[in-house]
Amino acid sequence: xxxxxxxxxxxxxxxSFCACNFNTQNKISFADNPVIAHRGAWKxxxxxxxxxxxxxxxxxxxxxxxxxxVRMTSDNVxxxxxDAKYNGLEVDQSTYSExxxxxxxxxxxxxxxxxxxxxxxxxxxxxxxxxxxxxxxxEGRNIIIAEEVINQIKELKAEPYILSYLSFSYDILKRIKxxxxxxxxxxxxxxxxxxxxxxxxxxxxxxxxxxYKRKPEWITEAKENGLILNAWVADKVEDIDWLLAHDFDYIxxxxxxxxFQQIEKSPIKNGYELVWSDEFNYKGKPDSTKWTFELxxxxxQEKQYYSDSLKNARVENGFxxxxxxxxxxxxxxxxxxxxxxxxxxxxxxxxxxxxxSTKGKAAWTYGxxxxxxxxxxxxxxxxxxxxxxxxxxxxxxPECGEIDIMEHVGFDPDSIFGTIHTKAYNHMRGTQxxxxxxxxxxxxxxxxxxxxxxxxxxxxxxxxxVYNHIENEHKTTHEWPFDQDFHLKINIAVGGMLxxxxxxxxxxxxxxxxxxxxxxxxxxNKE
Numbered sequence: 001x002x003x004x005x006x007x008x009x010x011x012x013x014x015x016s017f018c019a020c021n022f023n024t025q026n027k028i029s030f031a032d033n034p035v036i037a038h039r040g041a042w043k044x045x046x047x048x049x050x051x052x053x054x055x056x057x058x059x060x061x062x063x064x065x066x067x068x069x070v071r072m073t074s075d076n077v078x079x080x081x082x083d084a085k086y087n088g089l090e091v092d093q094s095t096y097s098e099x100x101x102x103x104x105x106x107x108x109x110x111x112x113x114x115x116x117x118x119x120x121x122x123x124x125x126x127x128x129x130x131x132x133x134x135x136x137x138x139e140g141r142n143i144i145i146a147e148e149v150i151n152q153i154k155e156l157k158a159e160p161y162i163l164s165y166l167s168f169s170y171d172i173l174k175r176i177k178x179x180x181x182x183x184x185x186x187x188x189x190x191x192x193x194x195x196x197x198x199x200x201x202x203x204x205x206x207x208x209x210x211x212y213k214r215k216p217e218w219i220t221e222a223k224e225n226g227l228i229l230n231a232w233v234a235d236k237v238e239d240i241d242w243l244l245a246h247d248f249d250y251i252x253x254x255x256x257x258x259x260f261q262q263i264e265k266s267p268i269k270n271g272y273e274l275v276w277s278d279e280f281n282y283k284g285k286p287d288s289t290k291w292t293f294e295l296x297x298x299x300x301q302e303k304q305y306y307s308d309s310l311k312n313a314r315v316e317n318g319f320x321x322x323x324x325x326x327x328x329x330x331x332x333x334x335x336x337x338x339x340x341x342x343x344x345x346x347x348x349x350x351x352x353x354x355x356x357s358t359k360g361k362a363a364w365t366y367g368x369x370x371x372x373x374x375x376x377x378x379x380x381x382x383x384x385x386x387x388x389x390x391x392x393x394x395x396x397x398p399e400c401g402e403i404d405i406m407e408h409v410g411f412d413p414d415s416i417f418g419t420i421h422t423k424a425y426n427h428m429r430g431t432q433x434x435x436x437x438x439x440x441x442x443x444x445x446x447x448x449x450x451x452x453x454x455x456x457x458x459x460x461x462x463x464x465x466v467y468n469h470i471e472n473e474h475k476t477t478h479e480w481p482f483d484q485d486f487h488l489k490i491n492i493a494v495g496g497m498l499x500x501x502x503x504x505x506x507x508x509x510x511x512x513x514x515x516x517x518x519x520x521x522x523x524x525n526k527e
Contacts, residue, residue, distance in 0.1 A: 028160050031126040034244075035259045036065040036252040038233050039082060043254045048104040050080045052111055052119045059120075059127045063256050065163045066120070067130040070113055072145045073099060078113035078152060084134075086110065092136055113149065117158050128163025132188070133176075135169040146175040150183075159183075164228070166206055177201050186230055194222040204228025206252065209239055213281040213318075219246055237262060238372070238446075238516065245274050245519055265464055267368045272521035276362050279517045280320045286313055286356060294355035294491070296331065297347050302382075303495035303504065305329045305349035313354035319514045322383075324353040324376065324492050326509040351509070355491035363390050363485035364520055369405060369451045372516040376492055377443040378508030381410040382499025385449055387486040398426040401481035404434070405460065406449040411502040414438055416449070418460025418468045423478040435460070437467035446516060455483065490515070 040047070040054025041061055047054040050068050058066035069082040077096035084091055087102040100110045111119075120129045133149055135142050153159055164184040165176050170192075173185040186206035187197055194205060204227045205218070212219055212231060222229050232252035234240050240259050243251045244266040253259050263269055278290050285308075293308035304324065307313075314321050329349050371385050384407045389400030402421035419427075419434030426432050439447060439462060450461035460468035472480045492513055495504050 028125055028128070030128045030163060031062050031064040033062070033064050033260070033263065034248060034251045035061075035063040035256045035263075036067050036130055036230065036250045037061070037063045037256045038067050038252045038254050040066050040068065041256050044257055048106050048108065050082055050111075051104050051106060051108050052116060053106055053108065055116065055119055058256065059124045061256055061260070063127050065128045065130040065250065067132060067166070067252060068116060069132045069134055070145070070149060071134045072136065072141070072148065076144075076148065078145070078148055080111045080113060080116045082134075092138060092141070113152055114156065117153065117156050117161075120161055121156070121158060124161070129158070129161050130163050130166060132166040133169070133172050135167065135172065142169050142172050143175050146172045147179065150176065150179040154180075164203070164206075164230075170200075170202075173202055174200070184228065186228055188232075194218055194225050194227050197227060198225040202227075204230060204249070206230035206232060206250075208232060209234055209243070212246075213242075213279065216279065216281060219248075223247075234259070241266065242279065242517070244268050245277070245521075247273065267370070267521040271523050271525075272368055273524050274519060275364070275367070275522045276520040277518060278320070280315045280318055280515065282315055284315060285310065286315060286320060290358065290361055291356045292359055292361060294357060294489075297349060298355070300493065300496040300498070301500070302493045303349060303500065304351040304353035304493060305331065305347060306355040306491070307352045308354075309352065312352055313356060319516055320518075322354040322356075322376075322490070322492055322513040322515070324351060324381065324494060324509060324511050326351055326506055351494040353492045353494055355489065357487060357489045359388075359487045359489075361487075362520075363487040364522065365483065365485050366453050366455065367520055367522040368453070369488070370448055370517070370519045370521070371405065371450070371490075372446050372448045374444070374446050374514040375408050375442040376511035376513045377410065377413070378505050378511050379410045379502055380495055380500055380504030381508070381511060382493040382496055383408050383513050384489070384491055384493070386489050387451075388489065389481055390485040390487060397421075398428070399423045399477070399481065401484075401486070402426075403451060403453070403458070403482070403486060405451045406462075407498075408439075408442065409499050409501070410505070410508075413442070414440070416442070416462065418451070420458065420470055420482075422481055425479065433468075433470050435468035437462050437465070446514075453482065458482070488518070488520075490518070 037058035039049035041057035042049045042054035055066050068080050071091045072078055073096045074093050075095045086099050164186050166186050166188055167173050168188045176183050176185055184203040186204040187202050188206050190207040190211040209231045229248045230250035234251050234253050235255045240262045251259055294306045312323055331347050375383055385405040387403040392400040398421045404419040406416050408416045415436045416439050417434050417436035419432050421432050448463055452459040456472050458470045459466045493499050
């Protein structure tokens with residue numbers, strides 16, 4: 001074979017290899033999780049924010065996205081940095097040469113956008129790049145920055161790696177869509193409704209978390225309009241759990257490791273979806289579309305009068321506050337021996353307390369119920385989260401079934417218990433199926449009390465620990481009346497057959513129970 005043919009053949013192999021390698025480099029399939037590392041995964045390992053090291057760590061963690069911030073220097077170099085000042089120098093009034101002399105804390109050179117994108121293309125097949133374009137105060141410069149960002153992304157053939165573009169500037173996002181109609185854009189400012197974003201061709205919302213809590217209807221509206229839902233910055237367990245429960249597409253966080261940890265614990269992981277909740281992000285009386293009040297003297301030889309007063313039940317500071325008081329009350333009640341013969345009766349009590357129910361508002365067959373709460377303190381108090389079968393009025397108790405998700409008595413301050421009552425198993429016969437578990441600081445710390453209920457079993461859970469497991473014996477409804485709708489009750493009793501066994505300590509009043517949320521999940525394909 002002539003030598004020139006050998007060289008041509010060798011050149012062909014090299015070109016083919018390079019082309020193949022280039023194409024492989026530019027293929028990505030975004031990870032299947034909602035985690036967006038905010039300025040990279042920097043916090044746990046104390047890496048510089050917006051550094052290539054923090055980007056590489058986000059890739060190592062397999063985050064779906066790694067967010068970074070882009071600004072433009074005075075000599076029109078695009079760099080990756082968050083603040084308008086870098087080490088005391090105004091970015092848009094300084095050259096890149098001036099800025100780059102000042103290293104990042106780990107010794108890295110201040111990355112240009114090109115450096116950062118090239119690093120993101122290397123050894124990365126699952127972590128998208130989330131590009132936030134910082135607005136400039138200089139008139140007309142925002143459009144220039146947007147155009148330069150898109151030009152560089154295209155030059156590097158990095159479009160497949162860009163998960164989304166973000167900005168507080170609406171003009172920047174609109175220009176991005178003009179330059180690249182396929183680009184995903186998310187608005188950061190939080191001032192526009194999902195409907196408005198949809199009208200203007202913006203792909204989604206990436207708002208501060210508190211804005212969604214103030215306007216929870218925007219979550220539903222965004223989903224109905226097919227918009228991307230993202231929130232920043234979620235670093236607390238309760239906030240991460242809230243976003244997971246509400247099925248956000250993305251969660252932007254400084255603690256991606258924590259989000260991954262909470263994903264493993266979330267009901268969503270096991271195929272559940274949120275079907276009903278009250279997050280108590282409003283003020284005043286409990287939401288009347290979700291809750292009703294029990295009123296009067298009710299059951300179990302309890303000493304309280306159930307009241308609907310704001311003093312006893314209200315929503316404030318993001319919590320449902322249920323409060324008991326020692327106060328004498330005299331109230332008219334209507335009682336009857338049968339449905340036709342009603343008469344007035346005076347009811348007297350030395351205590352008032354709240355009892356809320358979803359009766360007539362919502363009821364469920366199977367699912368998972370989570371209630372995050374801090375319990376009231378004091379001998380004689382008997383707080384409970386429990387459920388009653390919807391057929392109570394037809395068959396009565398215990399035939400209807402009762403599920404005590406959580407009961408606590410003040411004379412036993414470091415335990416709670418979960419129980420079922422049925423015709424075969426109930427406390428009147430001493431056959432109820434219940435177990436208790438130690439609880440640490442129930443009056444000072446919030447805990448999550450849960451029930452997981454399927455056709456085959458019930459698990460009673462405290463802070464993700466199952467402490468009572470009850471299986472369906474598949475006998476009759478006397479043992480398992482739980483294949484029907486049950487509604488939820490939340491109350492604080494005073495005294496009574498159980499709560500009052502060791503008397504009532506009047507010195508503890510008033511007492512509050514704080515509830516952060518109540519969430520009901522069901523399987524997407526209902527059991």
